[in-house]
Amino acid sequence: MSLSTIENLISQGQLEQAYSTLKTVEASGKQNQNKIQLTFANILRKQHKYVEAIAVLNKIELSPSAPLLFQYEVTKERGINYRRNHQLDMAESTYLDALKLAKLTQDTTLIGQSYNNLGTLYDTKNNVATSMEYHLKAQEILKDSINWEVKASNFYNLGDLSVRIHNLEQAEFFFTNALINDKKSKQVMNIADTAIRLAEVTLKNKKYPQALSQFLDVIKILTPLDANSNLSRAYNSLHLIYIELGNHHMALSSIQKSLNHSLKTQSPIQQSYSYLHIIKYHLKLKNIALSELYIAKAEPLIKTMNNHIFEAKLYLYKAKYEKLKQRHKEAYTYLNKAFSIHRLADIEVNQGATEQYKQQVNALVQYQKLAQTEQKSALMKVELKNQILLKRSWLLACIMVLLLSAIVVYLYIIKHRNAQYKAKLYQTNLKQKDQMLADISHELRTPLSVLKLHVEALEHNLLDNKVLAHSKINNKISQLNNLISDVYQLSQAQNQALQLNWQQYQLSTLIAYYLSDSKALAEQHNLRFIADIEIADDTYITTDKQKLDQIITNLIKNACLYTDTPGHIRLKVRICTEHIFIQIDDTTPGVSDAQLNKLFERLYRIDKSRSRALGGSGLGLSICESLTQALQGEICLHHGKSGGLCVRMKLPITPTM
Numbered sequence: 001m002s003l004s005t006i007e008n009l010i011s012q013g014q015l016e017q018a019y020s021t022l023k024t025v026e027a028s029g030k031q032n033q034n035k036i037q038l039t040f041a042n043i044l045r046k047q048h049k050y051v052e053a054i055a056v057l058n059k060i061e062l063s064p065s066a067p068l069l070f071q072y073e074v075t076k077e078r079g080i081n082y083r084r085n086h087q088l089d090m091a092e093s094t095y096l097d098a099l100k101l102a103k104l105t106q107d108t109t110l111i112g113q114s115y116n117n118l119g120t121l122y123d124t125k126n127n128v129a130t131s132m133e134y135h136l137k138a139q140e141i142l143k144d145s146i147n148w149e150v151k152a153s154n155f156y157n158l159g160d161l162s163v164r165i166h167n168l169e170q171a172e173f174f175f176t177n178a179l180i181n182d183k184k185s186k187q188v189m190n191i192a193d194t195a196i197r198l199a200e201v202t203l204k205n206k207k208y209p210q211a212l213s214q215f216l217d218v219i220k221i222l223t224p225l226d227a228n229s230n231l232s233r234a235y236n237s238l239h240l241i242y243i244e245l246g247n248h249h250m251a252l253s254s255i256q257k258s259l260n261h262s263l264k265t266q267s268p269i270q271q272s273y274s275y276l277h278i279i280k281y282h283l284k285l286k287n288i289a290l291s292e293l294y295i296a297k298a299e300p301l302i303k304t305m306n307n308h309i310f311e312a313k314l315y316l317y318k319a320k321y322e323k324l325k326q327r328h329k330e331a332y333t334y335l336n337k338a339f340s341i342h343r344l345a346d347i348e349v350n351q352g353a354t355e356q357y358k359q360q361v362n363a364l365v366q367y368q369k370l371a372q373t374e375q376k377s378a379l380m381k382v383e384l385k386n387q388i389l390l391k392r393s394w395l396l397a398c399i400m401v402l403l404l405s406a407i408v409v410y411l412y413i414i415k416h417r418n419a420q421y422k423a424k425l426y427q428t429n430l431k432q433k434d435q436m437l438a439d440i441s442h443e444l445r446t447p448l449s450v451l452k453l454h455v456e457a458l459e460h461n462l463l464d465n466k467v468l469a470h471s472k473i474n475n476k477i478s479q480l481n482n483l484i485s486d487v488y489q490l491s492q493a494q495n496q497a498l499q500l501n502w503q504q505y506q507l508s509t510l511i512a513y514y515l516s517d518s519k520a521l522a523e524q525h526n527l528r529f530i531a532d533i534e535i536a537d538d539t540y541i542t543t544d545k546q547k548l549d550q551i552i553t554n555l556i557k558n559a560c561l562y563t564d565t566p567g568h569i570r571l572k573v574r575i576c577t578e579h580i581f582i583q584i585d586d587t588t589p590g591v592s593d594a595q596l597n598k599l600f601e602r603l604y605r606i607d608k609s610r611s612r613a614l615g616g617s618g619l620g621l622s623i624c625e626s627l628t629q630a631l632q633g634e635i636c637l638h639h640g641k642s643g644g645l646c647v648r649m650k651l652p653i654t655p656t657m
Contacts, residue, residue: 048265112141152181232261528568586644
């Protein structure tokens with residue numbers, strides 16, 4: 001029997017028959033032994049026996065003269081088994097070797113497959129940004145490929161990433177495309193695996209009857225295939241559905257089947273998930289003896305994985321177990337451990353973001369050095385041309401030579417000065433961009449870290465009050481959205497890209513509108529509002545009302561947020577010849593001279609913790625300054641007479657169009 005026939009058995013999920021047939025082929029000695037070992041490893045991997053698969057692959061000696069395609073297949077198979085066995089560093093090294101071999105073959109499908117495998121690895125490492133980058137590279141390369149299995153794998157992995165960022169509609173799109181390509185490849189186990197993920201998305205959308213039907217159909221496909229890992233996943237999800245439907249007997253039966261199937265695999269992740277779910281369920285039923293039994297079995301497995309999420313869950317369940325045993329001191333100790341692990345995970349996330357930022361900065365520095373080298377090379381070429389021109393000019397008269405030399409020297413000096421000016425301007429712009437990137441990165445890091453922690457906590461059912469958790473997540477998303485909106489508007493203003501809608505308005509009507517809103521804002525913050533207005537009723541001003549509204553509203557809000565009660569806010573308006581004078585001042589607390597000079601700087605805050613708590617982005621005054629300049633006005637800051645801050649604006653009544 002040929003190896004192609006055995007591969008067909010594997011694709012149909014008949015792994016035991018394929019294994020025994022391959023043993024017969026191996027004994028005959030008629031086939032290439034290295035290819036037989038590779039096929040053995042493939043079967044073992046699909047049976048989730050990763051340790052045995054790695055051992056078989058390590059027996060294959062890859063000589064430099066071996067075909068590139070065979071070297072690639074062996075290396076790729078090693079990487080997959082290392083990743084499945086959670087040996088992530090070994091997997092990364094092996095996947096990168098496979099990518100090098102794929103590029104040597106110049107086969108776009110193999111290159112796309114390599115990028116896809118690397119994306120899956122970084123997803124396992126919780127590096128979502130890098131994972132998405134590799135998967136999108138793979139999709140671009142594979143768009144014209146007819147290797148349906150590889151294309152299906154890429155869509156499947158993009159679906160997984162979409163689930164992680166909670167975009168279920170996008171996840172459903174990717175999994176549907178993965179299933180279409182799986183059916184074209186006729187790989188039965190892959191079809192079942194993708195069908196599971198589609199069903200899991202349905203479950204996340206809380207469509208429980210539909211999800212129940214989907215999972216039962218998948219289990220019918222998987223049961224004769226000896227697919228323990230997928231069966232464990234399917235039964236695990238099934239028990240969650242039965243809990244929602246109130247069928248606790250079937251829920252307990254399903255989670256027990258999930259554990260039984262996971263123990264037949266060599267996947268520590270799948271086993272840990274099953275143990276944690278069955279512990280949680282028995283704790284809910286207050287089965288103390290069974291909870292203790294499964295905790296004792298799960299603890300040594302989870303401690304070998306160095307996975308903070310699993311460890312935190314284990315300590316949380318141990319705390320609940322101790323509480324059931326009325327041992328409150330021990331329960332408190334385990335809760336503290338769970339909290340400490342969460343805090344450690346948060347620190348690691350921040351460190352990871354810092355390292356990623358450093359890599360980006362290093363890349364910019366390298367790019368800058370390359371640009372400088374190219375500039376020097378171009379300058380040297382110009383100088384060489386000038387020297388050749390000077391050498392050929394000896395035939396000219398002395399006066400012409402002197403004149404030409406003077407012109408060349410003059411042009412060289414001007415060009416040199418221009419180059420210096422451009423280089424200095426380039427350095428200044430780069431420094432400003434780096435500073436802006438650093439500032440924004442700093443502002444995004446804290447809400448993103450908190451957001452990620454809450455999302456993962458919800459994903460793994462670590463929080464009891466989900467309504468509060470969702471509220472916190474929405475608050476952090478609003479904070480990020482406000483920061484992005486402020487950054488965009490500030491960028492538009494500073495790049496003079498704002499579209500101004502100049503119209504004429506009666507000044508008294510505008511001021512009456514501002515008085516009403518300002519008084520309401522002050523009263524909301526328990527502050528007294530003072531109006532000091534002296535303007536004629538027939539005064540008109542030409543301005544962009546929307547921009548002026550934003551300036552006044554921002555300044556009044558700032559005054560309200562940073563004024564202690566009891567206190568007051570004062571709005572003063574006067575007419576000065578061709579200008580309107582607007583002043584907003586408040587009472588204590590004030591600011592120092594050093595702080596006063598920095599208030600218009602981007603992202604500057606006097607009290608950072610208080611500003612974040614109030615929802616400020618640190619861009620409000622910068623936006624006010626840019627908008628005032630766009631309206632051809634002036635704005636400045638002073639110490640207020642009442643101990644607070646005084647903001648003075650001067651706007652033209654009729655601006656220059």
